[in-house]
Amino acid sequence: MSRRNRREPNPEIGEIKIGGIRKSEELKDGGWIVVSITGSSAVKDYRCPGCDMTIPQGTPHLVAWPDYLTGGDGAVDERRHWHTQCWRRRTRQTGKR
Numbered sequence: 001m002s003r004r005n006r007r008e009p010n011p012e013i014g015e016i017k018i019g020g021i022r023k024s025e026e027l028k029d030g031g032w033i034v035v036s037i038t039g040s041s042a043v044k045d046y047r048c049p050g051c052d053m054t055i056p057q058g059t060p061h062l063v064a065w066p067d068y069l070t071g072g073d074g075a076v077d078e079r080r081h082w083h084t085q086c087w088r089r090r091t092r093q094t095g096k097r
C-alpha cells in the first residue's frame, strides 16, 4: 500500500512543542514517554491527574503517555499533563525499587 501518511494539522499538537526534553521512564505499569513542557509552551490550563488540580497556563510541567503509543505525536488523546512534582511522586510510588 502506498497510503500517504500526511499529517493533518492538529491544534493540540500545535500547542505543545514536543521539541522538549523527551525521555522514557520504566514504571510498574509500563513504560512512559515523558516530555518537559516549558512555561511558554503551556498555552492553556490543564488538569493534573495526580492531584486533580489545575496546572495554570504558563506553568512548566510534564506531559506523559504510555510508550506503546510510540507514535508519540499521534497519541494526543492519551497524553496526560502532570505537575512536575506530582509525576515525581508517582514515579517514586510506581517506579522500580
Ligand SMILES: [Zn+2]
Pocket: 048, 049, 050, 051, 052, 053, 082, 083, 086
Ligand atoms: Zn498535580
